[in-house]
Amino acid sequence: MQSNAALEYDYTVAKLFTYVTILFGFLGMLVGTILALQLAFPELNNLIGEYGTFSRLRPVHTNTVIFGFTVSGIFATWYYFAQRVLKVSMAESKFLMTIGKIHFWLYFVGALIATISLVFGISAGKEYAQYEWWVDIVIVIIWVLWGVSIFGLIGIRREKALYVSIWYYLACFLGIAMLYLFNNMSIPTYFATEGLGAITHSVSMYAGTNDALVQWWYGHNAVAFGFTVPIVGMIYYFLPKESGQAIYSYKLSLLSFWGLMFVYLWAGSHHLLWSTVPDWMQTMGSAFSVVLILPSWGSAINMLLTMKGEWNQLAENPIIKFMVIASTFYMLSTIEGPIQAIKSVNAIAHFTDWIPGHVHDGVLGWVVFMIMASLFHMAPRMFKREIYSKKLMNIQFWMQTTAVVLYFTSMWVAGITQGMMWRAVDEYGNLMYSFIDTVTVLHPYYTIRGVSGVLYISGFILFAFNMYKTMTAGKELSEEPQFRTPMA
Amino acid sequence: MFFHWLEKNPFFFALMVGLVISFAGLIEIVPNFAKAARPVADLKPRTVLELAGKNVYVKDNCIACHSQMIRPFKSETDRYGEYSLSGEYAYDRPFLWGSKRTGPDLHRVGNYRTTEWHESHMKDPSAIVPGSIMPKYTHQYTNIADLETAYAEAVTVKNAFFVPYGPEFKRTRAAWEAHLPKVLADAKAIADDMKDEDVKKAVANGQVPEIVALIAYLNSLK
Numbered sequence: 050m051q052s053n054a055a056l057e058y059d060y061t062v063a064k065l066f067t068y069v070t071i072l073f074g075f076l077g078m079l080v081g082t083i084l085a086l087q088l089a090f091p092e093l094n095n096l097i098g099e100y101g102t103f104s105r106l107r108p109v110h111t112n113t114v115i116f117g118f119t120v121s122g123i124f125a126t127w128y129y130f131a132q133r134v135l136k137v138s139m140a141e142s143k144f145l146m147t148i149g150k151i152h153f154w155l156y157f158v159g160a161l162i163a164t165i166s167l168v169f170g171i172s173a174g175k176e177y178a179q180y181e182w183w184v185d186i187v188i189v190i191i192w193v194l195w196g197v198s199i200f201g202l203i204g205i206r207r208e209k210a211l212y213v214s215i216w217y218y219l220a221c222f223l224g225i226a227m228l229y230l231f232n233n234m235s236i237p238t239y240f241a242t243e244g245l246g247a248i249t250h251s252v253s254m255y256a257g258t259n260d261a262l263v264q265w266w267y268g269h270n271a272v273a274f275g276f277t278v279p280i281v282g283m284i285y286y287f288l289p290k291e292s293g294q295a296i297y298s299y300k301l302s303l304l305s306f307w308g309l310m311f312v313y314l315w316a317g318s319h320h321l322l323w324s325t326v327p328d329w330m331q332t333m334g335s336a337f338s339v340v341l342i343l344p345s346w347g348s349a350i351n352m353l354l355t356m357k358g359e360w361n362q363l364a365e366n367p368i369i370k371f372m373v374i375a376s377t378f379y380m381l382s383t384i385e386g387p388i389q390a391i392k393s394v395n396a397i398a399h400f401t402d403w404i405p406g407h408v409h410d411g412v413l414g415w416v417v418f419m420i421m422a423s424l425f426h427m428a429p430r431m432f433k434r435e436i437y438s439k440k441l442m443n444i445q446f447w448m449q450t451t452a453v454v455l456y457f458t459s460m461w462v463a464g465i466t467q468g469m470m471w472r473a474v475d476e477y478g479n480l481m482y483s484f485i486d487t488v489t490v491l492h493p494y495y496t497i498r499g500v501s502g503v504l505y506i507s508g509f510i511l512f513a514f515n516m517y518k519t520m521t522a523g524k525e526l527s528e529e530p531q532f533r534t535p536m537a
Numbered sequence: 538m539f540f541h542w543l544e545k546n547p548f549f550f551a552l553m554v555g556l557v558i559s560f561a562g563l564i565e566i567v568p569n570f571a572k573a574a575r576p577v578a579d580l581k582p583r584t585v586l587e588l589a590g591k592n593v594y595v596k597d598n599c600i601a602c603h604s605q606m607i608r609p610f611k612s613e614t615d616r617y618g619e620y621s622l623s624g625e626y627a628y629d630r631p632f633l634w635g636s637k638r639t640g641p642d643l644h645r646v647g648n649y650r651t652t653e654w655h656e657s658h659m660k661d662p663s664a665i666v667p668g669s670i671m672p673k674y675t676h677q678y679t680n681i682a683d684l685e686t687a688y689a690e691a692v693t694v695k696n697a698f699f700v701p702y703g704p705e706f707k708r709t710r711a712a713w714e715a716h717l718p719k720v721l722a723d724a725k726a727i728a729d730d731m732k733d734e735d736v737k738k739a740v741a742n743g744q745v746p747e748i749v750a751l752i753a754y755l756n757s758l759k
Contacts, residue, residue, distance in 0.1 A: 088639070088670060091663070091669075091670040094672030094673070095673050095675075098676055099674075099676035099680070103602070104598040104599060104600075104602060105597060107598060108598060108601075170598070172595055174631040175631045179598075209545050210541075210545050211545070211547060216544075216550070219551055219554060220558070223555055223558070227555070227558065227559070227562075231562075238689035238690045238692075241696065242689045242692050243708050244710075245692070245708075246683065246687070250683075250686045250689070250690065252630050252694055255631075256626065257626025257632050258574065258623045258632070259570055260630065260631050261634055262569055264631070266566055303540055310554055310558055313558075318565060320636065323608040323610075324621075326623075327572075330565055337561075396608070396610065400604055400635075471616075472612035474612070479615075480612060480615050480616060484616070484640070485666050485668050485669060488668065488669070488670060
C-alpha cells in the first residue's frame, strides 16, 4: 500500500458534475424567475402556447432545481470529498472510474429527457414526483450506479472510520432510494391491457388518502434526504476545510445525525393537517415537527460554534460568509417549518404563499448557498487555479442575500394576508371577500418576489461567470492550498 | 462504544440508518391502508371521458394552483360547500388535493359552475373573472383528448384494485372499440352545451378536444 502523502486524487467525475450543477442551477432558477413574474404579470403565461403556462412550467422548475441542480451538486461534492476523507483515489480503480463516468452520462442525458417530458405534460401528477414510470426506471438505474460508486469507494478505503459527512451522504442515498421507490409505485396501463393507449402512461398504486400519505411521506422527506441531509454533510466537510477549524463537538454531531434520522420521517403528515388523514397522524406530524428543531439546530449550532474565536474569517473570506449565512438560514427555516406545522397556525398558513416562502428561505438561503460555497472551495483544488475574483464573490453574496430576504418577507406578508382574508367574516358572519379579492391584493408582493428572483439569478450568473473564469483564467497554483481558498 | 464501532463498519452503519428511517413509515402509514381507502356509499368510478379529463387536469398541472380539499372550517364550507371526506377520494389515482390555492378550491366545483362557464373561462379567465391571473388554456380547444389511454386506465384499476367498472371493461382492443360510442355520446352531451363550433364539429367527427373531457371531469367534482 502506498503512503497517504503521495496520493493524487482524480477529479474527472467531480468536474463533470460541477459543470452540470451550474447549468441546471441556471436553468432551474431561470424557470423559477419566469414563474414568479408570471404571477405578477399574467400576460407572460401565453408566450409559447401550451408549453409556457405557469402550471406546465412549475414542475420543470421544481424538478430541475431538485433533481438537476441539487442532486448534481450532491454528486459533484461526493466525487470530490469522498476520495479525500476515505483516503483513496478514483484513479486506483478502473472499475469505479468507469462506473463514475457512466453514472454521469446517464444522469445528464436522463435529466434532459426527463425535463423535456415535463414540458410536454407527461406527468404522473404527484408533486415533486411527476416523472412517469419509464423516467423513474432510468432514475433508479442512476441511483444504483451512485450506490455502486459509494460502496465501491468505501470498500477500498484506507481510512477505516467513516467521517461525519460520509454518514450523511450514505443516509441520503438510502433515504431517497426508499422514498422514491415506494412513492412512485405505479402500473403502466399499456402493459396492463392489450397495448391500449399511450405507453408512457401509468396509474398510481395508491388511491386517495393513502396516496396522499405516501406522497407527503415522500415529499417531506425528499426535502429531508435531498435538501437537508447531504447539505449538512457538505458543511461538515467544507466548513472545517475552509476555516482550518475542527468541528466543535463530535457528540453533538452524533446526536444530531441519529436524531435527524429518526425524527424527520414522522413529520411528513404535517403537510396534511386538517385533511381527511386520521387525526392521530396529523397530531403525530405536528409533534414530531416541533421535536425536529433539536437535531436541526444541533447541526447548525455545531457549525456556528466551529467558528468560535475565528469570526474574523467571516469578514475576510466570502466562502466562509456563504457557509455561515447558510447555517443561519437553515436555522431560520427549521424554526419556521415547525411553527407552520402547529395545527392552528397551519389553518391559516396552508395553501398560501407563506409555504413557498418557507421553502425558498431554506432552498435559496441554505441549499444553494452551501452548494455554491462548496464548489468555490473545490474549484481551485480541482483546476489548480486561484478563484478569479473575490470582489465578484462579495457582490454576488450581497445580491443573493438581499434577494432571499425580499423573497421570504414578501411571501410572509402575502401568505398571512391571504390566509386571513379567506376566513374574514363581516358582522353578520358572512364571508367578507370573494376569492378574486384575495388574488388581486397580492400583486405588489408577487412583484417584489419577481424582483427578488431577478436579483437572485443575476447573482447566480455572477457565480457561473466567476467559476468559468476560475477554470480558464485564474492564476495558476503550484501546490494545493491547505485551508483558506486563495482568491484574486 | 457502539457508534464508534458502527462508524468503522459501513454495512452495519447503512443497515442501522435503514432501520431508523423506516420506523415512521411503518407506524404512520401502513395502518391507514386497511381503513381509510374505503369508498363512501354510492361512490361511482369516473367514466372514461371524465378520466380523460382528469388526465388533462394532470397534464396541464392544474394542481399547481388549485386544491381539491375542503377543510372543516366554516369559512371553507361557506365558500366551497361540504367539507371533504376520505371515502370520496377512494378512486382517485393519483390524489389531487394540491398544496397551494393560487386559485380557489375545486373539490365541489361541479355544484356551482356550468359547462358554459368553464368554456368561456378556460379560453380567457380574466374576461370572466376580472383581475384573474390564470393563464388562457386555448390549446385545450384544439388538442385531442386521449380517450384510449383513459380506457386503459379504467381497465387497469378494475383488474388491479377491484374498482367497480362494469363487465364490459376488458383488456382487449375489441372491448375498447365497443365502448367508444358510449364515450363519444358523453362527449356530445357536453359539446351540446358549448358554443364553440369547432369543438362541436370535432366531437361529431369522433375527435374529442381536451376541453370537453376536462369539463366532463370538472362537472363530476361534486
